[in-house]
Amino acid sequence: MTTWDKIYRDYNNGGEDWATLSENIHPLFKQFLNKSNFEFKHVLDIGCGTGKYLRFLADRGFKTDGVDSSETAVKMAKSVLDKKTSNIKKADMFKLRITKNSYDLIISISTIHHGAKKDVQNLINKIHSALANGGKIFITLPDFESTKKWNTFYHSHKKSKNGAFYPTSGPEKGLAHSFYAKAEVQKLFAKFSGVKISLDKIGRWVVQASK
Numbered sequence: 001m002t003t004w005d006k007i008y009r010d011y012n013n014g015g016e017d018w019a020t021l022s023e024n025i026h027p028l029f030k031q032f033l034n035k036s037n038f039e040f041k042h043v044l045d046i047g048c049g050t051g052k053y054l055r056f057l058a059d060r061g062f063k064t065d066g067v068d069s070s071e072t073a074v075k076m077a078k079s080v081l082d083k084k085t086s087n088i089k090k091a092d093m094f095k096l097r098i099t100k101n102s103y104d105l106i107i108s109i110s111t112i113h114h115g116a117k118k119d120v121q122n123l124i125n126k127i128h129s130a131l132a133n134g135g136k137i138f139i140t141l142p143d144f145e146s147t148k149k150w151n152t153f154y155h156s157h158k159k160s161k162n163g164a165f166y167p168t169s170g171p172e173k174g175l176a177h178s179f180y181a182k183a184e185v186q187k188l189f190a191k192f193s194g195v196k197i198s199l200d201k202i203g204r205w206v207v208q209a210s211k
């Protein structure tokens, strides 16, 4: 069972409403969708969780693919989506093999930072090759400075040589978290065009870009 699998199971049994569990669709995501055109309307959500973003996109005519390493999340996402137009799989995002040029939208909310910095960069490169030309991304990553306001990390963590922090308490105890300054985010997405980076209210970099 993964750390997040336990968070979802506990939540389903009346436990803590942790992190993004009851977060609404990001207001910047709604703006991003309103001003974008998609030719194929085929989305991949990396770390799809309960499937709320995919449900939102399915309601707007998208074919929805999602991956998550939590079995419970995969079940929850499947339960809100139509089997005919969705494909939700349990997978480790860092081991994903994605066909080149296959999506015109790839999203990932509060997920891809759960690894060592080099693995996060490799995953972003893979996302670039999985996008069709003209395809778009909407991805969030935590801001390093903002973590000073996040008690779990600032007061109690171990830092590894791989650049990631590991909280020593709380529901995400022991799970890798990589945090980024804006200049690092610019480097991570250097292959993309039209990169727009904004900081949201809770201290996440929101990256919108195209291939």
Ligand SMILES: C[S@@+](CC[C@H](N)C(=O)[O-])C[C@H]1O[C@@H](n2cnc3c(N)ncnc32)[C@H](O)[C@@H]1O
Pocket (backbone or CB within 6 Å): 002, 004, 005, 019, 020, 021, 046, 047, 048, 049, 050, 052, 067, 068, 069, 070, 073, 091, 092, 093, 094, 108, 109, 110, 111, 114
């Ligand atoms: C903070 S939750 C965000 C879920 C969803 N994107 C949302 O906004 O509600 C992080 C998600 O990342 C998933 N996750 C963590 N590590 C992963 C990995 N290596 N591969 C795939 N999914 C992973 C967790 O299971 C969890 O669903």
